[in-house]
Amino acid sequence: MSEDGNAGPSRRRRIGQARSSAATSRIEDQAPPRTSDGSEASRRPRQRLGARRILTAAQAFANDLDWQWEALSGLRRDDDGWTVAMDVVETRRVPSTTDVIAVYEVDFDEGGELLGYRRMRHYVRGRGDNEQSR
Structure with a gap:
């Protein structure tokens, strides 16, 4: 816990930061993407691959x-x-x-x-x- 009583970053965010580039977590796919300042970024529709x-x-x-x-x-x-x-x-x-x-x-x-x-x-x-x- 931090000094202000907060538990710190959410589990979802920590998982996303520790993830390797070869694997993708379903949990992270459910979280909205974030910009470098922590605000939500707009999500582009995913392209379906053949x-x-x-x-x-x-x-x-x-x-x-x-x-x-x-x-x-x-x-x-x-x-x-x-x-x-x-x-x-x-x-x-x-x-x-x-x-x-x-x-x-x-x-x-x-x-x-x-x-x-x-x-x-x-x-x-x-x-x-x-x-x-x-």
Whole structure:
């Protein structure tokens, strides 16, 4: 607490200041943008991006994380934005047929901002993801 009894900046504002450039918080999207003097700035309408621009954003995201992505294997649009499925080499092995591949889903809003990502499954390249280990 500060000397005047205020709790300090709001949690929403602190989250926005600490956020990395690669991720966007839904909380911050709900807060009105501010100018350098702290007053509210006018918000421009967000441009809706097409599939090619979303795929480019997904590739840039994978490169930022140093993922060795092999394929963008899926793309889905829904009311909240876009979901991109990408195949990523998690572990390189010799021979390459024993590489461990993971499938990630990466979510973007309509403007191409990252909402989140999750690993859906992983498998050994030579076995495929539908075969059981024997």
